[in-house]
Amino acid sequence: MIINHPLLGPRDSEEFVYLGSADLIKRPNNWEEDASAEDFYQYQYIRENIAGDHRELWYHEQGDQSWLVVTRNTLSHEILNVELAQDVSREIGRGK
Amino acid sequence: MSDYELVVESALDGVEHEFEGVTVSEVIGKSLVMVALPRSKFEEIESSMTKSCGLLLPEMEQSTQSKDSAITLWRLQKNQVLAYFSYEGNDAEVNIANRLNAPAYYTDQSDTWAMIRVSGPRSRDVLERICPIDLSKNVFSVGSVSRTIMEHIGTIIYRDGENSYVLLTMRSFGVSMLHAIEVSVKNVL
Known part of the structure; x- marks a missing residue:
């Protein structure tokens, strides 16, 4: 499987480590409120089991050590899109 | 002592x-020193290196060479370069810091x-x-x-x-x- 890294071009998936759903970026910000328990439960344990296009986090451990958001079809393993997690995170108003 | x-x-x-x-x-006969680039100082570091050795910061996965070809910089990550240069002493870190004369952070990895x-x-x-x-x-x-x-x-x-x-x-x-x-x-x- 080849991952087309946005900065480095096509690289073998062997260089990467898979983490899981890209929803992990959206860690709840309301940890001081009572309602946060349910939000953190959802964040920590509840996962969609998608048969189709799945956005997920990959880490380029044996490369430039960047985090990527890869959109992969879980049925065909086709990789449809690759973005820097840093950019995705900033787009939704997180991080600096 | x-x-x-x-x-x-x-x-x-x-x-x-x-x-x-x-x-x-x-x-x-080569030394290798990591040069970490603080995000806010990319331009300042580049202009200092250009002044001292004629070096530019390379693009990702590319390299640049100093005017006398003795120092090569490698860019493998956005926020750091590796300096690969001719030197055999024990104090490569001090040596390259003086040669580049740029406000970065140096770590000897030779x-x-x-x-x-x-x-x-x-x-x-x-x-x-x-x-x-x-x-x-x-x-x-x-x-x-x-x-x-x-x-x-x-x-x-x-x-x-x-x-x-x-x-x-x-x-x-x-x-x-x-x-x-x-x-x-x-x-x-």
Whole structure:
């Protein structure tokens, strides 16, 4: 499987480590409120089991050590899109 | 004061093996220092390096050379470069900091790497069996540098000539890497 890294071009998936759903970026910000328990439960344990296009986090451990958001079809393993997690995170108003 | 002195020793004892069309040898007389670039100072650092040595910050996976060709910078991550330069002393960090004269953070890595050069007209044939990235002449052009895996271990590869490549692997893996390269040589030739 080849991952087309946005900065480095096509690289073998062997260089990467898979983490899981890209929803992990959206860690709840309301940890001081009572309602946060349910939000953190959802964040920590509840996962969609998608048969189709799945956005997920990959880490380029044996490369430039960047985090990527890869959109992969879980049925065909086709990789449809690759973005820097840093950019995705900033787009939704997180991080600096 | 201690009454002993640490002596620099090369990782592979200066090995040099010649085969038909390819030479495998240890790179000696080079130091490697990581230069970490604070995000807010990219421009200031670049202008200081340009002033002191005629160096520009390279693009990702590319390299730049100083005016006298003694210092090469590799860009493998956005926020750092590696300085690969001719120097054999114990104080490479101070040496390069003075030569570049730029407000970055320096960390000496010279002794943590084994550096092996694979050169000669058959070098690409030998490397393509152990290196997962595309080494075709036009894709991985002279001056390109990349961090990838070979033999399951993180390895930096730098093309320093038309038919010459330098591989960097962690020092404790140097002998095994040398073996892997030579097995590949035997398979190819």
